[in-house]
Amino acid sequence: MHKPTIEDVAKRANVSIATVSRVINRQGGVRQKTEARILAAIEELNYIPNAVARSMVKKTTNTIGIIIPDVNNPFFPTVVSGIEQKAREKGYFTFLCNTNESADTERELLTILLERSVDGLIITTADEAGDQLQTVMDAKIPVVAVDRAIKKFEVDTVLVGNVDGAYQATRHLILQGHKRIAIICGPQNTTPGYERFVGYKKALDDYGIPVVQEYVLEGDFKEESGRRLTKQLYQLPERPTAIFSSNNLMTVGCMKALYELDWKLGEEVSFIGFDDVDIATFVNPPLTVVSRPMRKLGEVAFEMLYERMTEGWDGAKRHYVLSPELKIRQSCRLK
Amino acid sequence: MHKPTIEDVAKRANVSIATVSRVINRQGGVRQKTEARILAAIEELNYIPNAVARSMVKKTTNTIGIIIPDVNNPFFPTVVSGIEQKAREKGYFTFLCNTNESADTERELLTILLERSVDGLIITTADEAGDQLQTVMDAKIPVVAVDRAIKKFEVDTVLVGNVDGAYQATRHLILQGHKRIAIICGPQNTTPGYERFVGYKKALDDYGIPVVQEYVLEGDFKEESGRRLTKQLYQLPERPTAIFSSNNLMTVGCMKALYELDWKLGEEVSFIGFDDVDIATFVNPPLTVVSRPMRKLGEVAFEMLYERMTEGWDGAKRHYVLSPELKIRQSCRLK
């Protein structure tokens, strides 16, 4: 009445468990007739091989861990779905974990993942310094960093061109004739936050536009800060004529603020955002944005991981940088 | 140089593995001094218990499977996050699987999940008939159905009041003075699709409004059908004055169509949707919707599952029905 095991199958088919194992794993070297008998037994017993036992001896679980900092930011689920699709194709399952940007939570999750013997790890860390990854490095499992690099350890990394994207965005605004361009930055102690500011600054510099203090505001990549800072911009004696928001969630906040302030998008103020958002085509006018290849990011990440996991490929760590793309819609008007 | 095992710890602390096991699992009955020695050894070796081996003997993995039919529908990720939060609290990990509404894919995934010995399963099935669940029932693991019932087997189920929600929505429209109310239905062979139509019809009946053929259109719960059918409605010699969309994705499609047709929302046509959507407050005027307690749905589902998994509680299967709520915004104008 218990779950049938390989032994039950063996008994019923009148062979040893080794032979059953061979047919389960399609290793060949089993007489046609024997195989048929075994297959029949499997069928009759509704036998399902036990992956736990298999993992035990094979020392591999066909499972990977994914750690992201914020499930509520649609960017990550999209990246994850890219990872998962590729993973499933190769027979891997994933444990998805959310740290809520807490390095402590990350540390705990890492331990659990290690207990569960994941074969690899894809992570967007909550703390780029990376001390919390020591245990993982000790365990010597392959790691791929996505969207945020890790300072302390050399690992495969896949990023997108933040500086490049922010530069393109800012230049686009400049070429439309804007001079008073504000930026709502992300946290400056994070790479994406910092680099996007760098791209903004670089564009301004290249076109000889001074960076003005009041137009550079630092948010936390969450919706509410976008809203608050937009309102702050509105209070300025000399309002900016264009705003560049550093991420998707803050963009949503900006839109809410604009609506609440009745600050006319595309007329009184131009807007460009980093990352495409669902609402982009539903606001009026539709938003021009810097778009990142999110699924692709995930796909590349898994592929890198896969090579390390299967081939035990131990070559130099790679840094892959994907290019963002400017999606021009109508929120940036000539000034 | 291999991963340290419980045996390595035992050797180093000069005790037997049984004693180490006892301290790892906080079972007590270990002399203070001994425990300290063991803890030290664990620390020094960076020992991490192997959950696979533990599962092997305990016959439990602290893992559950979640099967959903469409990751791209934000409804499911939200439900899932409700499940996951509760699960994590109780020390469970989840395998999230997407069937893309295919019963065959579902069958495959079910097998893999069973191979991996999940302790329980939460599922929104792609085929309510439920034949594909036979293997799971054979394995005797607890199952909770979410959002869609399963006909063939008695399982714990958590649903929301579809008829009720659709009734409320339609009545709201009627009370605003509408008589020509169209519905964009979901597939009529699915419970949610069918029941929402039933609620619509019931409201019409109760208020003595005839159901007219041309105003009842069947979509597939995907965005594109919402768009297409809205356009079809627009072609009608006598256009409806209000539209009820049966789910979130189709609502998005409707909005796109309205925009493309320049069919003025809230003025020329009122609108109400089943399920709240991100864009609801970004279109103008904001959308009135029937909102479902999505996270709650997930939380309840896990809690039901948890009882079955831990207490082996074998009582009668329960059906839990959560109530939807009407969120009145401004897309339904008096006619």
Added chain:
DNA sequence: GTTCTAAATCTAAACGTTTACATTTTGGAG
């Protein structure tokens, strides 16, 4: 019918834990 080789099959160990049961140790009572 033998003999031999290759193919098929089997035996048993190993994977890293938990746990029932057996054994040893501790320390207080006498």
Added chain:
DNA sequence: CTCCAAAATGTAAACGTTTAGATTTAGAAC
């Protein structure tokens, strides 16, 4: 110091596979 019960610790089996290496079998060649 001896004895004893309780507390601490140890031993070994079990969990369900995979896989070396040993053994058996099949069938061709003679």
